[in-house]
Amino acid sequence: xxxxxxxxxxxxxxxxxxxxxxxxxxxxxxxxxxxxxxxxxxxxxxxxxxxxxxxxxxxxxxxxxxxxxxxxxxxxxxxxxxxxxxxxxxxxxxxxxxxxxxxxxxxxxxxxxxxxxxxxxxxxxxxxxxxxxxxxx
Numbered sequence: 001x002x003x004x005x006x007x008x009x010x011x012x013x014x015x016x017x018x019x020x021x022x023x024x025x026x027x028x029x030x031x032x033x034x035x036x037x038x039x040x041x042x043x044x045x046x047x048x049x050x051x052x053x054x055x056x057x058x059x060x061x062x063x064x065x066x067x068x069x070x071x072x073x074x075x076x077x078x079x080x081x082x083x084x085x086x087x088x089x090x091x092x093x094x095x096x097x098x099x100x101x102x103x104x105x106x107x108x109x110x111x112x113x114x115x116x117x118x119x120x121x122x123x124x125x126x127x128x129x130x131x132x133x134x135x136x137x
Contacts, residue, residue, distance in 0.1 A: 010039060010053040013085055016094060017042055019131070020101060036064025038072070038082065042097070045104040049097060050082040057088050102127065 014024045023043040027033050038050040050072045052065060072082040081100065083093045102123055 006053050006055045006059070009055070009085065009087060009090065010051075013051070013053070013090065013094065014040065017097065020044075020098065022097075022101065036062055036068045038065070038069060044101045045108055046079055047100050047104050048080055049100075050080075051093075052082075052084045054084055054086040056086050059086065 010026070014026060017024050021044065025041045025043075027037055027039060027041065038052045040051040040053070042049045042051065050069065052061075052069055054061075069082045069084065072080065081096070083096070085093050099120075102120070105127070106123065
C-alpha cells in the first residue's frame with residue numbers, strides 16, 4: 001500500500017473543509033510568502049486556523065515552521081488554532097476543526113434559535129441534513 005503524499009493529504013483536507021463551508025487559502029511558496037508560514041489558512045465565521053501539512057509524524061520541519069506555528073497557537077485561542085496535519089492525525093484534526101466550526105454556527109444563530117437549547121448531537125445532525133440538502137440542489 002502506498003502512502004499519500006503531503007500534497008494529496010492537503011488537497012483532500014482542503015476539499016473536505018470547503019464542503020463544510022470554510023474559506024480555505026492555500027499559500028504558495030514564492031517571493032511574497034514569508035519563510036516558514038503554514039501551508040494553509042482557513043476561515044469560518046469568527047474562527048480561523050493555520051495548517052501545516054506533513055506526510056507523516058516523522059517528517060521534518062523547515063527552521064521557522066515550528067516557531068511560526070507556536071506563535072499562532074498563542075493568538076486568542078478561543079478564535080484561532082494552529083495544527084500540523086499528517087496521515088496519522090488527519091481524522092482527529094478534522095474533527096477538532098469541525099467542532100470549532102459547529103461552535104461558530106451556534107454563536108451565529110439568530111436570537112430566536114439561540115434561546116433554544118440544542119445538544120451537540122442535534123447540531124451535528126442538523127448540519128448533516130443541511131449538507132445533504134445542499135448536495136441535492
